[in-house]
Amino acid sequence: MFNRRDFLNKTFLASLAAGVGLSACESKPKQDEANNNAPGVISPNGKKPEPIVIATWKHPDATQTALEVILNRGSALDGIEAGVRMVEADPRDQSVGYGGLPDRDGIVTLDACVMDDKGNAGSVTFLQHIMHPVSVARKVMEDTPHVMLSGEGAYRFAISKGFKKENLLTEAASTKWKEWLKEGTYKPVGGHEQHDTIGMLAIDGEGNLSGACSTSGMAFKIHGRVGDSPIIGAGLYVDNEVGAATATGLGELVMKTLGAFLIVEFMRQGKTPEAACREAALRIAEKYGKSNEEMQVGYIALSKSGEYGTYSLHPGFNYSVSRKDSHEVLDAPYLAGNSH
Numbered sequence: 001m002f003n004r005r006d007f008l009n010k011t012f013l014a015s016l017a018a019g020v021g022l023s024a025c026e027s028k029p030k031q032d033e034a035n036n037n038a039p040g041v042i043s044p045n046g047k048k049p050e051p052i053v054i055a056t057w058k059h060p061d062a063t064q065t066a067l068e069v070i071l072n073r074g075s076a077l078d079g080i081e082a083g084v085r086m087v088e089a090d091p092r093d094q095s096v097g098y099g100g101l102p103d104r105d106g107i108v109t110l111d112a113c114v115m116d117d118k119g120n121a122g123s124v125t126f127l128q129h130i131m132h133p134v135s136v137a138r139k140v141m142e143d144t145p146h147v148m149l150s151g152e153g154a155y156r157f158a159i160s161k162g163f164k165k166e167n168l169l170t171e172a173a174s175t176k177w178k179e180w181l182k183e184g185t186y187k188p189v190g191g192h193e194q195h196d197t198i199g200m201l202a203i204d205g206e207g208n209l210s211g212a213c214s215t216s217g218m219a220f221k222i223h224g225r226v227g228d229s230p231i232i233g234a235g236l237y238v239d240n241e242v243g244a245a246t247a248t249g250l251g252e253l254v255m256k257t258l259g260a261f262l263i264v265e266f267m268r269q270g271k272t273p274e275a276a277c278r279e280a281a282l283r284i285a286e287k288y289g290k291s292n293e294e295m296q297v298g299y300i301a302l303s304k305s306g307e308y309g310t311y312s313l314h315p316g317f318n319y320s321v322s323r324k325d326s327h328e329v330l331d332a333p334y335l336a337g338n339s340h
């Protein structure tokens with residue numbers, strides 16, 4: 001499996017401040033013309049797009065699984081739930097679900113949310129002992145009048161819905177935590193370089209969009225910390241008339257700019273998914289770049305027409321795309337030190 005620490009630990013080639021400098025000089029991306037050569041345009045002539053699944057990071061097995069569910073007449077959300085569950089159950093992935101790195105007290109706490117084509121949303125935050133927070137979030141959406149359940153309440157709700165109590169702290173994650181404890185600097189951003197998120201977006205055979213994201217959050221975070229991933233509009237947003245977006249990286253930056261909602265609103269204004277992701281990345285760079293030069297955020301977006309796009313603050317962010325007969329992992333464009 002791809003070691004995403006490589007990405008987040010990377011020595012950056014150029015500072016984010018450089019990225020801001022460039023952005024200040026260059027013209028804003030043009031309002032989108034019809035761009036039939038843009039990556040991910042499936043049906044430029046207004047036909048219903050072919051099903052497509054896109055996810056943060058190198059998860060082609062998960063996007064393929066999601067696509068198979070959709071091609072077998074599942075909804076976009078059915079497919080996404082199946083794909084995200086694969087990653088949540090994989091102990092090798094140390095930033096999502098089982099095997100996720102714990103907080104400073106050695107406790108694994110999970111955040112997740114889902115949003116469907118009807119604008120329904122469900123979310124769980126600070127959830128412990130439950131391997132599949134994405135499925136609990138879906139239950140919150142479908143079986144309660146609420147959007148978000150947190151902590152002990154989310155856990156009790158999960159148990160009431162038949163989820164099993166499980167130990168999510170693997171030996172490997174515990175060993176890393178104990179290593180970290182030897183020198184653990186007890187400041188709020190410590191360990192942020194070791195975390196990220198599975199965010200997944202899809203269009204199904206009916207042309208409907210859904211999305212989900214799931215994470216164990218920032219490694220060695222302060223107990224109780226919740227990131228962007230379960231926050232509707234920050235880590236995920238879906239508007240079936242327009243498109244969908246999701247985020248990975250330092251959640252605090254995504255939350256302070258409401259990244260996913262911002263991207264969908266940029267798409268509503270006519271920007272391509274890539275231009276919209278880029279604008280949202282620029283927003284972070286311009287407002288918070290100087291004090292967060294080494295922090296990474298990556299965005300992915302999918303439009304109603306099946307066009308997708310991505311952007312990140314720094315190099316190293318990649319994403320997976322599955323369509324009928326093709327499953328790819330691609331590098332995202334980025335701001336820092338980049339003049340385009």
Ligand code: GLY
Pocket residue numbers: 195196197215216217218226227228229247248249250251252
């Ligand atoms: N993006 C995940 C988090 O910050 O928790």
